[in-house]
Amino acid sequence: MSDSPIRPVAQPAIRLTTMAHGGGCASKIPPGELEEVVSTLAGQQYEQVIVGLEDGDDAAAVRIGENGQIAVLSTADFFTPVVDDAFDWGRIAAANALSDIYAMGGDPVVAINLVGWPRSVLPYELLQEVLAGGLAIAKEAGVPVIGGHSVDDPEPKYGMAVTGTAHPDRLLRNDAAEAGLPITLTKPLGVGLLNNRHKSTGEVSSAAIETMTQLNRDASKAALAAGAKAATDVTGFGLLGHLFKMGRASGVGMVIDRAAVPLVEGAAEALRDGYVSGGTRRNLDWVREDVRAGAGIGEEDLLLLADAQTSGGLLVIGEVPGYPIIGETVEGSGIDVR
Known part of the structure; x- marks a missing residue:
């Protein structure tokens, strides 16, 4: 029996990458502009925050528990289609979102989907394939995907918000x-x-x-x-x-x-x-x-x-x-x- 992910439906004849002005992480707001925008959030002082906005880390880290021996990591990442294959796009976006937790030295615990979808242009069957790709990678990581949020959007977008844990000192x-x-x-x-x-x-x-x-x-x-x-x-x-x-x-x-x-x-x-x-x-x-x-x-x-x-x-x-x-x-x- 093959270990390869199973695709739920056949691909329609459409190139997803043509529906977006940019693709994948190349569609991010430029770094200099982004730093200027998020500067309005600077100056927050909370004792439980270990890693916040200051240095542009991959995820936020907050200390919890009576002894403070657990750091909760929180991140979100989504983007427009980076490839035309919907299933592969879902896999790539999920691996990318989970990476923020790994980059902090943590273990992902739970993920939720983030979706923007042009419902009048693309069929929901294609969105199901995107979600199936994301789920395949989450299963590989041992992370449940529970719920999410979606909006009707002229550009297709997909990603995840991921919560993880780590030791505060590591x-x-x-x-x-x-x-x-x-x-x-x-x-x-x-x-x-x-x-x-x-x-x-x-x-x-x-x-x-x-x-x-x-x-x-x-x-x-x-x-x-x-x-x-x-x-x-x-x-x-x-x-x-x-x-x-x-x-x-x-x-x-x-x-x-x-x-x-x-x-x-x-x-x-x-x-x-x-x-x-x-x-x-x-x-x-x-x-x-x-x-x-x-x-x-x-x-x-x-x-x-x-x-x-x-x-x-x-x-x-x-x-x-x-x-x-x-x-x-x-x-x-x-x-x-x-």
């Missing part, structure tokens, strides 16, 4: 990086390029889908076992954007070995052919003043490192056995790419 945070440590990346880069090619041409990348549907659970547990204290996941702001946020929050600089950064099969060709999203270009513009390119590092290299990922891997400060080291933290600030 959180993986943006502000805990120290100088002199290796930097580990647990998934290859380039899915943004391949997704943009898919949106433009309809060409499906099985390698990109496999990467995006892979849970970050094992990588998170390996990072904790290795004693890591700082981590984030690489999503819509690209590797450079997430490196910048960690370095700024922790007060350290980053050195990246471009040749050591792994790529998804086909990503280099998609870059060569110009399938760079607007979100990726905005990512690079945001960090450009803080990035120092070494000899032989060109614009295409920087665009690749700024590629807007969807359901990317973990970026861990420290060595995680079994995963590639792509650089190191140093005293100072900014990012050197060599």
Whole structure:
């Protein structure tokens, strides 16, 4: 008997990616604009809050219980179609939402669906397939999906709000990086390029889908076992954007070995052919003043490192056995790419 997820209905002849202005995490509000908007929420002071808005961590962490030995993690993530296959879109969106909990060093406990659906344009059978894809990944993670919220929306959107738990003293945070440590990346880069090619041409990348549907659970547990204290996941702001946020929050600089950064099969060709999203270009513009390119590092290299990922891997400060080291933290600030 196969372990492959079972699709409930046949796919209608429609390209979901053509119904959205952007796809996946590349459709996020640009990081600089987003920081300005959420600044209105700054200044909240609650004793039980361990991790809040200050450093752009992947999930909020709140201490509960009489002894305060449990941290409840809370996050939400949703986006427009990143692929045309509804079932795969559901799988990718669920893996991406669960990743926020893993990126904090936690275990997801429960999820609820978040849906925007053009009910007069797309059949509900297609939405059932999206939800089935999300459920398949949640089952793989051992997480019940109980309820959710939906709105009639001209653009299809799907994701999850996820609640998890962690030990308050073993959180993986943006502000805990120290100088002199290796930097580990647990998934290859380039899915943004391949997704943009898919949106433009309809060409499906099985390698990109496999990467995006892979849970970050094992990588998170390996990072904790290795004693890591700082981590984030690489999503819509690209590797450079997430490196910048960690370095700024922790007060350290980053050195990246471009040749050591792994790529998804086909990503280099998609870059060569110009399938760079607007979100990726905005990512690079945001960090450009803080990035120092070494000899032989060109614009295409920087665009690749700024590629807007969807359901990317973990970026861990420290060595995680079994995963590639792509650089190191140093005293100072900014990012050197060599």
